[in-house]
Amino acid sequence: MTAPPVLSVGNLAKAYGGVHALDGVSFDVHAGELLALIGPNGAGKSTCFNVVNGQIRPDAGTVRLEGRDITGLPPRAIARLGVGRTFQIAAVFGSLTVLANVETALLASRGASFGLWRPQDGQARGEALDLLAQTGLAALADRPATGLAYGDVKRLELAIAIAGSPRLLLMDEPTAGMGTHERLALIGLVRRLAAARSLAVLFTEHSMDVVFGHATRVIVLARGRVIADGSVEEIRADPQVRAVYLGRSAATGERGS
Amino acid sequence: MALDALAFQMINGLASASGLFFVAAGLSIIFGVTRIVNMAHGAFYMLGLYLAVTLADRLPGPLGYWGGLLLAALAVGLLGAAVEVLLLRRIYHVPELYQLVATFALALILNDAALWLWGPEDLLGPRAPGLKGSVELIGRRLPEYDVFLAFAGPAVLLALHLLMKRTRFGRTVRAATQDREMVAALGINEALLFTAVFALGAFLAGLGGALQTAREPANLNLDLAVLGDAFVVVVIGGMGSIPGAYLAAVLVALVKALCIALGTVEIAGLAFNMSKLTLVAEFLVMALVLVLRPQGLFGRPQAAAARAAASEAPLRPMGGTGRALALAALAVALAVPALATVWAYAPVLALDMLIAVTFAASLHLLMGPGGMASFGHAAYFGLGAYGTALAATGLGLPTLPAFAVGILAAGAGALLFGWFCVRLEGVYLAMLTLAFAQIVWSVVFQWEEVTGGSNGLIGIWPDWPFDSRAGLYLAALAVTVAGLYLIRRLIFAPFGHALRAGRDARMRAEASGIDVARIRWLAFTASGMLAGAAGGLYAFAKGSISPETLAVGRSIDALVMVLLGGLASPAGPVLGAGAFTLLQDTVMRETDYWRALLGALILALVLLFPGGIAGGLSRLFAGGRADG
Ligand SMILES: Nc1ncnc2c1ncn2[C@@H]1O[C@H](COP(=O)(O)OP(=O)(O)O)[C@@H](O)[C@H]1O
Ligand SMILES: [Mg+2]
Numbered sequence: 076m077t078a079p080p081v082l083s084v085g086n087l088a089k090a091y092g093g094v095h096a097l098d099g100v101s102f103d104v105h106a107g108e109l110l111a112l113i114g115p116n117g118a119g120k121s122t123c124f125n126v127v128n129g130q131i132r133p134d135a136g137t138v139r140l141e142g143r144d145i146t147g148l149p150p151r152a153i154a155r156l157g158v159g160r161t162f163q164i165a166a167v168f169g170s171l172t173v174l175a176n177v178e179t180a181l182l183a184s185r186g187a188s189f190g191l192w193r194p195q196d197g198q199a200r201g202e203a204l205d206l207l208a209q210t211g212l213a214a215l216a217d218r219p220a221t222g223l224a225y226g227d228v229k230r231l232e233l234a235i236a237i238a239g240s241p242r243l244l245l246m247d248e249p250t251a252g253m254g255t256h257e258r259l260a261l262i263g264l265v266r267r268l269a270a271a272r273s274l275a276v277l278f279t280e281h282s283m284d285v286v287f288g289h290a291t292r293v294i295v296l297a298r299g300r301v302i303a304d305g306s307v308e309e310i311r312a313d314p315q316v317r318a319v320y321l322g323r324s325a326a327t328g329e330r331g332s
Numbered sequence: 333m334a335l336d337a338l339a340f341q342m343i344n345g346l347a348s349a350s351g352l353f354f355v356a357a358g359l360s361i362i363f364g365v366t367r368i369v370n371m372a373h374g375a376f377y378m379l380g381l382y383l384a385v386t387l388a389d390r391l392p393g394p395l396g397y398w399g400g401l402l403l404a405a406l407a408v409g410l411l412g413a414a415v416e417v418l419l420l421r422r423i424y425h426v427p428e429l430y431q432l433v434a435t436f437a438l439a440l441i442l443n444d445a446a447l448w449l450w451g452p453e454d455l456l457g458p459r460a461p462g463l464k465g466s467v468e469l470i471g472r473r474l475p476e477y478d479v480f481l482a483f484a485g486p487a488v489l490l491a492l493h494l495l496m497k498r499t500r501f502g503r504t505v506r507a508a509t510q511d512r513e514m515v516a517a518l519g520i521n522e523a524l525l526f527t528a529v530f531a532l533g534a535f536l537a538g539l540g541g542a543l544q545t546a547r548e549p550a551n552l553n554l555d556l557a558v559l560g561d562a563f564v565v566v567v568i569g570g571m572g573s574i575p576g577a578y579l580a581a582v583l584v585a586l587v588k589a590l591c592i593a594l595g596t597v598e599i600a601g602l603a604f605n606m607s608k609l610t611l612v613a614e615f616l617v618m619a620l621v622l623v624l625r626p627q628g629l630f631g632r633p634q635a636a637a638a639r640a641a642a643s644e645a646p647l648r649p650m651g652g653t654g655r656a657l658a659l660a661a662l663a664v665a666l667a668v669p670a671l672a673t674v675w676a677y678a679p680v681l682a683l684d685m686l687i688a689v690t691f692a693a694s695l696h697l698l699m700g701p702g703g704m705a706s707f708g709h710a711a712y713f714g715l716g717a718y719g720t721a722l723a724a725t726g727l728g729l730p731t732l733p734a735f736a737v738g739i740l741a742a743g744a745g746a747l748l749f750g751w752f753c754v755r756l757e758g759v760y761l762a763m764l765t766l767a768f769a770q771i772v773w774s775v776v777f778q779w780e781e782v783t784g785g786s787n788g789l790i791g792i793w794p795d796w797p798f799d800s801r802a803g804l805y806l807a808a809l810a811v812t813v814a815g816l817y818l819i820r821r822l823i824f825a826p827f828g829h830a831l832r833a834g835r836d837a838r839m840r841a842e843a844s845g846i847d848v849a850r851i852r853w854l855a856f857t858a859s860g861m862l863a864g865a866a867g868g869l870y871a872f873a874k875g876s877i878s879p880e881t882l883a884v885g886r887s888i889d890a891l892v893m894v895l896l897g898g899l900a901s902p903a904g905p906v907l908g909a910g911a912f913t914l915l916q917d918t919v920m921r922e923t924d925y926w927r928a929l930l931g932a933l934i935l936a937l938v939l940l941f942p943g944g945i946a947g948g949l950s951r952l953f954a955g956g957r958a959d960g
Contacts (some may be wrong), residue, residue: 095591096694104930128843130604130839130842130843149842150839150843151843151844151847151848154842154843154844154845155845156381159843159844160838160843162839162843166831166834166837166839166840167837167838167840168832168833168837168840168841169644170644170646170647170835171646171829171832171833171836174850175646175829176833176871178829178830179826179830179833179844179846180844180845182826182829182830183830183833183841183844183845184844184845185847186845187826188826188827188829188846188847188851189826189827189828189830189831189843189851189854190825190826191821191822191825191827192821192825194649194821194824194825195824195826195828195829196649196824198826209628213633219645219646235840235844236843236844238844239844239845244531264669276642319745
């Protein structure tokens with residue numbers, strides 16, 4: 076690959092008191108790639124996400140987006156530079172309609188949030204409906220975001236996250252709390268969207284069916300360190316990974332499939 | 333500055349710090365365990381003082397005096413327990429804002445109870461037996477009692493420390509402060525714990541008040557004054573930290589002592605009386621701490637505000653019915669001047685209503701779409717009123733430019749204070765707005781040369797064509813309609829959506845590229861300017877203004893109007909302000925105990941009708957439709 080990686084993190088470190096949440100983490104993510112970040116609870120996955128998207132300032136290390144150093148910028152600036160994200164606990168704007176959720180995100184990405192006079196309705200309607208169609212929410216456009224089924228909330232958050240046409244999409248446990256069928260449908264959707272937009276996707280995941288079925292590459296984190304980085308097959312075969320992560324029961328990998 | 337003067341003021345400062353510490357520590361402990369900011373805490377302090385003065389007069393001898401102090405504090409502790417059982421248990425599950433106003437309602441009721449029991453006159457207690465003399469310190473005489481108080485603070489700090497570290501109760505309190513789920517998991521009787529904690533907090537406030545018996549007279553303004561100071565202390569020290577509360581109380585007291593000791597100083601050829609700057613100094617310390625350590629010196633970082641899920645329905649553009657109703661209301665409003673021939677009071681009442689509607693709508697923009705509950709909105713109303721009045725009388729500007737000056741003054745204040753406020757959430761934000769408002773109030777109160785001090789300003793009359801009752805009324809109507817229209821444009825524009833997005837899910841909004849703090853800052857400023865417009869109208873309508881114009885009572889009126897109308901509806905402030913003004917100009921005018929009445933109204937709203945008038949109407953409508 077000749078193009079610079081979309082995301083490149085180098086030697087990230089972050090400690091909470093004595094706990095090294097991140098302890099020298101480095102990896103790259105390229106366009107078109109679905110990179111799964113896996114590891115046991117407390118491995119540092121969410122911390123890593125929060126550092127990349129600017130919610131947490133790392134103690135050391137750099138975050139580069141398409142070669143540009145974005146370490147320490149606030150989340151809103153990083154978002155404008157082309158990073159979208161979803162949260163471990165899905166968050167949408169509850170008092171807005173589904174359509175307005177996406178419109179608001181679209182206008183924010185254009186820096187138009189300070190429009191004070193012209194009604195928002197209509198300013199980004201076409202594109203917002205387009206995004207809703209792509210995420211399968213077109214029929215719900217006029218519904219309040221509060222009261223959506225959890226799967227729909229997840230898809231709406233995905234639509235919000237890609238509204239700014241990001242180059243990099245971060246998804247923290249995108250399928251947590253979903254049934255098998257819904258889970259695979261959502262990750263399939265992410266895969267199609269990523270291919271169509273040649274997005275780089277970095278996601279954390281606990282369900283091995285999703286990871287081994289859909290990721291193009293896997294990174295294993297344990298106690299804040301990268302202990303393996305490779306293709307699905309390599310990770311499956313890695314004895315250290317099996318010991319640290321899959322070790323408890325090899326059956327975890329087959330769960331649900 | 334003489335060193336002995338400073339030393340003298342410092343001992344004096346440490347004595348005041350003790351009283352403040354007791355109140356702040358109680359506030360902090362209660363918040364730590366129950367997550368409720370008790371707005372009635374100043375009232376507990378005040379009651380402690382009243383009770384102690386009464387008991388000291390009745391009980392004989394030194395034993396009677398000191399026993400009376402303790403009895404007074406214990407009585408307040410008991411009252412606290414009763415309040416917890418009767419009121420707080422019903423509001424643990426409601427949104428923060430409602431908890432704040434409910435405890436504030438309690439403060440209003442307690443204040444009127446004190447008025448009823450002790451009357452409006454200040455009550456001075458006897459001097460403390462055994463500590464009537466004074467000691468010499470560097471050539472100055474210090475009251476023995478102040479020295480005693482200066483030591484009482486650290487003594488109680490130590491006692492609390494031992495209580496928290498050595499007893500089972502203390503360990504439970506600390507566990508509950510850190511992790512509330514754990515309490516349930518440990519099988520601790522939560523109800524009993526909460527009652528005990530509230531009683532302890534109330535006892536501390538009562539003790540703080542009782543110990544002031546020999547220093548200051550009991551009066552009915554103490555509750556709010558102390559509450560404002562205690563908020564500043566708690567914000568500086570960090571919510572939930574007892575040592576933080578002591579350190580902050582000392583810090584604030586020392587800064588004040590320094591200001592007083594400095595006296596009048598010359599800066600760049602101008603004479604400044606530093607002793608009048610004590611409240612501003614307090615504010616500067618707080619501002620500095622908030623910028624450098626938003627969680628306070630000893631506080632833990634705020635967890636990302638776990639919002640009570642927004643149950644608000646999406647805003648829809650006005651339908652045909654809504655538009656017809658709005659037009660009908662406008663037609664009625666336009667017809668009011670004609671009514672004057674049959675009902676002379678109509679235009680007066682209607683003008684009051686318009687001012688209230690503009691004021692309430694400005695607060696609603698902040699609280700509803702903005703999600704920022706302000707307990708100090710009167711500051712901007714008052715800045716508008718004083719700005720307008722000073723421009724009209726002092727500078728002799730014509731009516732319209734004077735009005736503009738008022739709006740700009742309010743906007744400048746909101747711009748300054750808003751910068752700090754929008755960085756906080758929930759109760760922290762509410763406390764900060766209240767503290768700022770107290771500061772503005774005291775500046776206006778003390779800056780006699782400009783503001784007329786407690787006498788205020790008089791002779792603020794508009795010129796032609798606003799000098800007739802109908803002229804002013806129609807101008808006010810135009811301002812109100814313009815204000816409401818402006819708010820509507822704002823909330824339907826991308827700005828309003830971004831504002832609500834930041835309220836519903838702040839992290840999500842930031843991760844989408846919305847600069848939530850700036851959006852909120854602009855909303856705060858716009859809201860302040862509108863409040864200022866209401867204040868300017870008020871100044872011209874009344875012809876005279878006083879510090880009462882921006883006292884905390886007015887902030888609370890606005891809160892009640894917004895809640896009465898319904899927080900979730902854009903029509904809420906109009907309905908709420910109308911209904912409230914009617915109530916105020918009729919029922920409340922007839923009684924000395926309007927505070928208690930207002931408190932009862934607030935409690936009824938919080939406990940029985942949280943949706944307000946608009947909520948009730950829409951439920952009525954929805955019910956009718958479902959039936960039909
Ligand atoms: N705000 C915080 N304060 C203290 N410790 C934290 C904080 N956030 C995370 N940690 C600790 O850092 C480690 C990594 O956490 P996290 O990144 O959430 O892991 P994961 O998402 O992989 O489960 C854990 O040990 C966690 O307890
Ligand atoms: Mg996580």
